[in-house]
Amino acid sequence: MPSNAKIVISQFGGPDQLEILDSDIPSPQEGEVLVKVSYAGVNPIDVKTRAGLGWAAQHNKNNLPWTPGYDISGMIIKQGVGSHKFNLNDMVAGFIGFPLRGGGYSQYVCVPENELALVPEDISLKAAAAIPLAGQTAAQALEKAQIQSGETVVILAGAGGVGHIAIQIAVAAKTTVYATCSSDNIEYVNSLGATAIDYTKADYLKDIGQIDVLIDLVGGDVALQALNYLHPGSRVITVPTITASSICEQASQQGIIGVGMLVEPDVTQLEELVKLISAGMIKVEVEQVINYQDVSHAHKKIETGRARGKILLNMQS
Incomplete structure (x- = not known):
């Protein structure tokens, strides 16, 4: 059975504090789906939280190791009881677990289906992972x-x-x-x-x-x-x-x-943004896709403040 590699903050500090742990693939609970994550977005809030700064760090300090990541795209591979919004093998994107649960820096993650939007075939999973947060x-x-x-x-x-x-x-x-x-x-x-x-x-x-x-x-x-x-x-x-x-x-x-302001996840708004990308009205820039094993490099890149568009982690490479 494949394992689930996930990136965790085991203690607050520099980018080198990010570790990769292997765990079992989780099972979706009622109203949840299991997503095989293709890409996870790296955001400034991830970098601040890892450094021990801000609200998410404050609330998770007794909850380490903790998996950061709020932007994902990927495929639904299992559905929990009462999950009807999507079909198996649907491609989805989401602004998930914000601000306390996180979890996006995982190869497999269980997500309440109401946090996810369908990704149409004409949008790449890279663009879809870059847009939520x-x-x-x-x-x-x-x-x-x-x-x-x-x-x-x-x-x-x-x-x-x-x-x-x-x-x-x-x-x-x-x-x-x-x-x-x-x-x-x-x-x-x-x-x-x-x-x-x-x-x-x-x-x-x-x-x-x-x-x-x-x-x-x-x-x-x-x-x-x-x-x-x-x-x-x-x-x-x-x-x-x-x-x-x-x-x-x-x-x-x-x-x-x-x-x-603190952004509020809103799946209806996310669906609207996906439509705008599909219609060519918003173009999403992804500067770099980095292998998840090089996550510390991704965090260092964000810390420079010089990224153009988004930095993504390839969670399956």
């Missing part, structure tokens, strides 16, 4: 900002997993989009319909003029400095939870509407 974070940030046609939107970290999708949604909403990136991603960000801004240049937001909405995917000092280019009544949605309170406090002192 990043796509829903992008969509929900722009919803919270209540962007309006004709407004100017600035996205910090436009080339990343969330940023490249946020650009495309904001462009489709007929806003004028500027997005920060490193010099080697300028052409790529421009190709998505935004105006790319090299964040290494001094005063890089100075020439934009009136900014209505800031989507902050960076946090910390970078975001605090960006607030200086907004005007009273502008809105800022800040995604990194660790610095959200300080950014919202500073925003409020400047008459700016500041909101922190």
Whole structure:
């Protein structure tokens, strides 16, 4: 019988703390399905949790070893009692176990079927694994900002997993989009319909003029400095939870509407995003697919802050 390799955090620390354990293949409970995972998305929250930072780490510190991973794509190979949404061998993707259960960095994982969306044949399982957390974070940030046609939107970290999708949604909403990136991603960000801004240049937001909405995917000092280019009544949605309170406090002192957010898994929204990919309206960028045995390399790549689009783990290689 095949075993189930899964990646675990056995203690908090650097990327080398990630270990691979072999366990039995689990059996789906009522309302669950067993997914043979093809790809698992690697997200900044995985890196923070592994380092012992943030909410998921706080809540799982007495629950180690713990398997991270919230984005998966793969095939249903077994159904639990009362599972009727899918058929055996259906291809699915999901934003699973968020924020406490995780489990995506596994070759086989049992998932409540209501966390999964069907992946049509015209979408690759790579694209499907890249969209759940990043796509829903992008969509929900722009919803919270209540962007309006004709407004100017600035996205910090436009080339990343969330940023490249946020650009495309904001462009489709007929806003004028500027997005920060490193010099080697300028052409790529421009190709998505935004105006790319090299964040290494001094005063890089100075020439934009009136900014209505800031989507902050960076946090910390970078975001605090960006607030200086907004005007009273502008809105800022800040995604990194660790610095959200300080950014919202500073925003409020400047008459700016500041909101922190934690993405909420929503399978209906995921199904909508899958349809948009299928229709060619959103293009998902996967920079690199890394063998799951090299997971520490994937985490180091995310920590550079320089990934273009998404980094995936190939869980079956």
